[in-house]
């Protein structure tokens with residue numbers, strides 16, 4: 001028995017027997033394998049329609065009381081969640097690593113991101129501010145007030161199995177919403193462990209059910225959630241194929257969505273850049289999380305004057321990347337999430353070759369237990385290769401030469417996705433142009449900072465095919481509330497707006 005699993009209440013091989021009230025009773029068993037060695041970690045009972053209904057009605061029932069609880073009081077409960085996460089940080093991080101394969105320091109970073117998010121939400125709970133407007137009528141007051149929305153659906157991906165849930169859940173909770181979470185079927189154990197910790201705290205305060213969970217296949221449970229009129233907002237992270245399904249289903253019933261979909265993030269290195277810094281940023285951006293972040297660096301746009309030298313150094317740096325067991329502290333890159341991700345990568349590499357790309361490093365599948373290990377890959381790419389327009393969720397980096405800053409920006413923007421972007425330069429002018437309205441068209445634009453590893457204080461999300469949603473910091477809380485404009489007449493007259501005299 002691994003200690004950290006016991007600490008999180010997970011029985012190896014047979015998790016379903018101890019899932020407690022909130023969890024499923026009627027669906028098929030789901031086998032959960034670790035990408036580390038292909039071992040079966042546990043079996044999870046999936047939700048069926050009656051389970052879904054139970055979680056949903058419990059949430060709706062508790063919403064009536066949750067929304068009546070003052071927001072700072074809800075914040076206090078989220079503060080206790082942040083404390084609990086601090087206590088369980090190591091155990092949860094190990095579970096993230098075991099279940100989806102990111103290296104342990106990144107697993108720890110992910111749980112830290114949850115903690116940071118909870119802390120931020122505690123502060124937000126005292127500041128869900130509306131505005132006051134000047135009325136055109138005497139003794140009238142106009143204000144904008146934000147009310148809880150109700151039930152929020154959260155669909156999360158395997159690559160950030162808990163942090164992205166936390167972006168949504170802690171904000172939704174302080175806003176007075178209740179929620180139902182459908183995690184990726186790759187990572188149900190972290191979802192179960194987190195839900196159990198959260199509901200332990202909620203139950204102590206009489207609010208069990210605010211944070212509901214349904215584990216189940218997208219076709220059955222996911223579809224049910226998308227078409228459920230009781231859910232005014234769905235926040236979904238994942239592929240464009242999934243995002244389109246969510247958008248269409250929600251639109252049909254006038255539901256709102258927050259979509260965080262594909263990225264195709266470029267990192268520009270100008271001729272005057274600090275190349276050591278750029279090198280480190282590219283390495284973390286392209287190889288970190290084995291290239292499985294939405295923010296992973298996928299395109300490296302190199303100024304022609306430094307391109308060749310920089311690529312030479314990058315190839316050397318890739319040669320130092322230790323690939324192996326992500327729980328081992330010496331490892332820099334763990335496995336991909338599953339063998340189908342490996343197949344997708346191998347297919348992409350075939351296509352790259354067919355389209356005239358030159359592989360200058362890696363790209364092979366490694367012969368190790370579990371079958372999920374690959375070498376990270378660098379491709380000298382032509383800018384018009386069709387595959388460069390697509391996001392392959394794997395450590396493939398396309399290096400493309402650019403002529404000048406205008407060219408860099410045009411190539412950076414010349415893809416359907418618009419999540420993250422970055423420029424390395426010491427030039428004030430390049431940096432300003434890149435971050436101006438004439439520059440990057442992405443939701444994130446960084447200077448001398450890589451494409452991945454955003455802090456939670458800013459709003460996270462992107463434009464174009466990335467879906468347009470924003471999560472985490474800034475004023476993204478507004479998406480989790482409904483806005484009401486109120487006009488209050490405290491005079492003894494009944495004047496009409498626009499000066500209309502009627503009857």
Ligand code: UN1
Nearest residue numbers: 160293294295452453454
């Ligand atoms: C994701 O890959 O879906 O900015 C989220 C980052 C992380 C979050 C990534 N803080 O890379």
